[in-house]
Amino acid sequence: MASSVDRLLKLPFVFAVADVIRLGLAQGDEHTFLARAVKSERIASAGFKSGIYFNLLRDPNARARVLEAARLAYPSAVVVGAAVLHAHGWTTQVPHTTDLAVMKRRSRRPIRGIHFVERKADWYRQHANDILAPSESGFELHALTPAAALADAKANGDLWVPDADDIDAHIDA
Secondary structure, eight states, rough: OOHHHHHHHHOOOOEEHHHHTTTTOOOTHHHHHHHOOOOOOOTEEEEEOEEEEETTTTTTTTGGGGGHHHHHTTTTEEEEEEHHHTTTTTTOOOOOSEEEEOOOOOOOOTTTTTTEEOOOHHHHTTTTGEEOOOOHHHSSSSEHHHHHHHHHHHHHHSSSSOOOSSOOTSSSO
16 A cells, blocks of 8 residues: 555646546545645645645645646646737836736636636637747747736736836837
8 A cells, every 4th residue: 555655646737637546546535535635745735625735745845836736727728918028128117927828718716816807719819929839938838928918917807907108118019
Protein backbone atom coordinates (compact mmCIF):
# COMPACT_ATOMS: atom_id res chain seq x y z
CA MET A 1 0.00 0.00 0.00
CA ALA A 2 1.44 3.36 -1.08
CA SER A 3 1.84 6.15 1.46
CA SER A 4 0.35 9.58 0.90
CA VAL A 5 3.86 10.96 0.28
CA ASP A 6 4.47 8.28 -2.38
CA ARG A 7 1.17 9.19 -4.03
CA LEU A 8 1.94 12.92 -3.98
CA LEU A 9 5.35 12.30 -5.51
CA LYS A 10 3.60 10.61 -8.45
CA LEU A 11 1.46 13.67 -9.12
CA PRO A 12 2.61 16.59 -11.30
CA PHE A 13 3.47 20.04 -9.91
CA VAL A 14 -0.07 21.18 -10.70
CA PHE A 15 -2.84 18.61 -10.75
CA ALA A 16 -6.58 18.11 -10.80
CA VAL A 17 -8.85 15.86 -8.73
CA ALA A 18 -9.03 13.52 -11.74
CA ASP A 19 -5.25 12.94 -11.43
CA VAL A 20 -5.74 11.85 -7.80
CA ILE A 21 -8.50 9.44 -8.79
CA ARG A 22 -6.11 7.80 -11.28
CA LEU A 23 -3.74 6.98 -8.39
CA GLY A 24 -5.98 4.05 -7.54
CA LEU A 25 -7.59 5.24 -4.32
CA ALA A 26 -10.85 3.60 -3.30
CA GLN A 27 -13.83 5.42 -4.75
CA GLY A 28 -14.66 8.48 -2.65
CA ASP A 29 -11.31 8.51 -0.81
CA GLU A 30 -9.80 11.20 -3.04
CA HIS A 31 -11.47 14.01 -1.07
CA THR A 32 -10.13 12.70 2.25
CA PHE A 33 -6.68 12.33 0.69
CA LEU A 34 -6.80 15.91 -0.62
CA ALA A 35 -8.12 17.37 2.64
CA ARG A 36 -5.35 15.70 4.64
CA ALA A 37 -2.68 16.82 2.15
CA VAL A 38 -3.95 20.42 2.32
CA LYS A 39 -4.01 20.31 6.12
CA SER A 40 -0.43 19.00 6.22
CA GLU A 41 0.56 21.76 3.75
CA ARG A 42 1.87 19.27 1.21
CA ILE A 43 -0.53 20.68 -1.39
CA ALA A 44 -2.49 23.93 -1.79
CA SER A 45 -5.70 24.65 -3.61
CA ALA A 46 -5.40 26.93 -6.65
CA GLY A 47 -8.76 28.48 -5.78
CA PHE A 48 -11.94 27.84 -3.84
CA LYS A 49 -13.65 24.78 -5.34
CA SER A 50 -11.35 24.94 -8.36
CA GLY A 51 -10.47 21.25 -8.24
CA ILE A 52 -6.89 22.26 -9.10
CA TYR A 53 -3.99 21.88 -6.65
CA PHE A 54 -0.34 22.85 -6.34
CA ASN A 55 1.96 20.02 -5.29
CA LEU A 56 4.11 21.71 -2.63
CA LEU A 57 5.84 18.44 -1.79
CA ARG A 58 7.35 18.28 -5.28
CA ASP A 59 7.83 22.03 -5.64
CA PRO A 60 7.63 24.32 -2.59
CA ASN A 61 7.14 27.26 -5.00
CA ALA A 62 4.33 25.58 -6.95
CA ARG A 63 1.87 28.35 -6.01
CA ALA A 64 3.67 30.50 -8.59
CA ARG A 65 2.42 28.16 -11.33
CA VAL A 66 -0.94 29.93 -11.65
CA LEU A 67 -0.90 29.97 -15.44
CA GLU A 68 -0.29 26.23 -15.46
CA ALA A 69 -3.24 25.81 -13.10
CA ALA A 70 -5.42 27.98 -15.35
CA ARG A 71 -4.39 25.98 -18.43
CA LEU A 72 -5.35 22.77 -16.65
CA ALA A 73 -8.77 24.17 -15.73
CA TYR A 74 -9.27 25.98 -19.06
CA PRO A 75 -7.43 24.57 -22.07
CA SER A 76 -8.83 27.48 -24.14
CA ALA A 77 -7.08 30.10 -21.96
CA VAL A 78 -5.33 32.98 -23.75
CA VAL A 79 -3.48 35.77 -21.94
CA VAL A 80 -5.05 39.15 -22.71
CA GLY A 81 -5.08 42.63 -21.23
CA ALA A 82 -2.53 44.45 -19.12
CA ALA A 83 -0.17 41.50 -18.63
CA VAL A 84 0.40 41.32 -22.39
CA LEU A 85 0.92 45.07 -22.67
CA HIS A 86 3.38 45.07 -19.76
CA ALA A 87 5.29 41.97 -20.94
CA HIS A 88 5.87 43.52 -24.36
CA GLY A 89 6.91 46.93 -23.01
CA TRP A 90 3.80 48.80 -24.13
CA THR A 91 3.11 50.04 -20.60
CA THR A 92 4.99 50.31 -17.33
CA GLN A 93 1.77 49.64 -15.40
CA VAL A 94 2.33 46.36 -13.54
CA PRO A 95 -0.83 44.25 -13.31
CA HIS A 96 -1.59 42.55 -9.99
CA THR A 97 -3.55 39.78 -11.67
CA THR A 98 -3.29 38.14 -15.07
CA ASP A 99 -6.25 38.47 -17.41
CA LEU A 100 -7.18 35.31 -19.30
CA ALA A 101 -9.78 34.92 -21.99
CA VAL A 102 -11.58 31.59 -21.76
CA MET A 103 -14.37 29.96 -23.72
CA LYS A 104 -17.80 30.87 -22.43
CA ARG A 105 -19.24 28.15 -20.19
CA ARG A 106 -21.95 27.68 -17.57
CA SER A 107 -19.67 27.73 -14.54
CA ARG A 108 -16.22 29.04 -13.87
CA ARG A 109 -13.55 27.75 -11.46
CA PRO A 110 -11.70 30.59 -9.75
CA ILE A 111 -7.88 30.54 -9.69
CA ARG A 112 -6.09 32.95 -7.33
CA GLY A 113 -4.20 35.63 -9.26
CA ILE A 114 -6.24 35.19 -12.43
CA HIS A 115 -9.03 37.42 -13.76
CA PHE A 116 -11.11 35.47 -16.26
CA VAL A 117 -13.05 37.07 -19.09
CA GLU A 118 -15.33 35.00 -21.26
CA ARG A 119 -15.11 34.94 -25.02
CA LYS A 120 -17.22 33.09 -27.57
CA ALA A 121 -15.79 30.56 -30.00
CA ASP A 122 -15.87 33.05 -32.88
CA TRP A 123 -13.58 35.39 -30.90
CA TYR A 124 -10.89 32.68 -31.13
CA ARG A 125 -11.46 32.34 -34.88
CA GLN A 126 -11.38 36.11 -35.38
CA HIS A 127 -8.10 36.37 -33.45
CA ALA A 128 -6.40 33.29 -34.89
CA ASN A 129 -3.64 35.40 -36.47
CA ASP A 130 -3.29 37.54 -33.33
CA ILE A 131 -2.61 34.69 -30.90
CA LEU A 132 1.04 33.97 -30.13
CA ALA A 133 2.26 30.51 -29.16
CA PRO A 134 3.81 30.17 -25.68
CA SER A 135 7.29 30.14 -27.24
CA GLU A 136 6.61 33.61 -28.72
CA SER A 137 4.28 35.10 -26.13
CA GLY A 138 6.55 35.34 -23.11
CA PHE A 139 3.97 33.34 -21.11
CA GLU A 140 3.35 29.64 -20.47
CA LEU A 141 0.12 30.05 -22.41
CA HIS A 142 -0.96 31.39 -25.73
CA ALA A 143 -1.35 35.18 -25.63
CA LEU A 144 -2.68 37.94 -27.83
CA THR A 145 -0.23 40.24 -29.55
CA PRO A 146 0.02 43.59 -27.74
CA ALA A 147 -1.92 45.42 -30.48
CA ALA A 148 -4.71 42.83 -30.35
CA ALA A 149 -4.73 42.91 -26.53
CA LEU A 150 -5.21 46.67 -26.53
CA ALA A 151 -7.94 46.48 -29.18
CA ASP A 152 -9.67 43.64 -27.28
CA ALA A 153 -9.64 45.62 -24.02
CA LYS A 154 -11.17 48.63 -25.76
CA ALA A 155 -13.77 46.54 -27.61
CA ASN A 156 -15.10 44.38 -24.78
CA GLY A 157 -15.14 46.67 -21.74
CA ASP A 158 -14.25 43.92 -19.26
CA LEU A 159 -10.52 44.68 -18.99
CA TRP A 160 -8.43 47.63 -17.91
CA VAL A 161 -7.99 50.08 -20.78
CA PRO A 162 -4.90 52.22 -20.43
CA ASP A 163 -5.10 55.97 -20.84
CA ALA A 164 -3.13 57.37 -23.77
CA ASP A 165 -0.33 58.47 -21.40
CA ASP A 166 -0.07 54.90 -20.01
CA ILE A 167 1.03 53.61 -23.43
CA ASP A 168 4.73 53.89 -24.22
CA ALA A 169 5.27 56.92 -26.46
CA HIS A 170 7.00 54.95 -29.24
CA ILE A 171 4.01 52.64 -29.68
CA ASP A 172 1.46 53.64 -32.30
CA ALA A 173 -1.76 52.62 -30.55
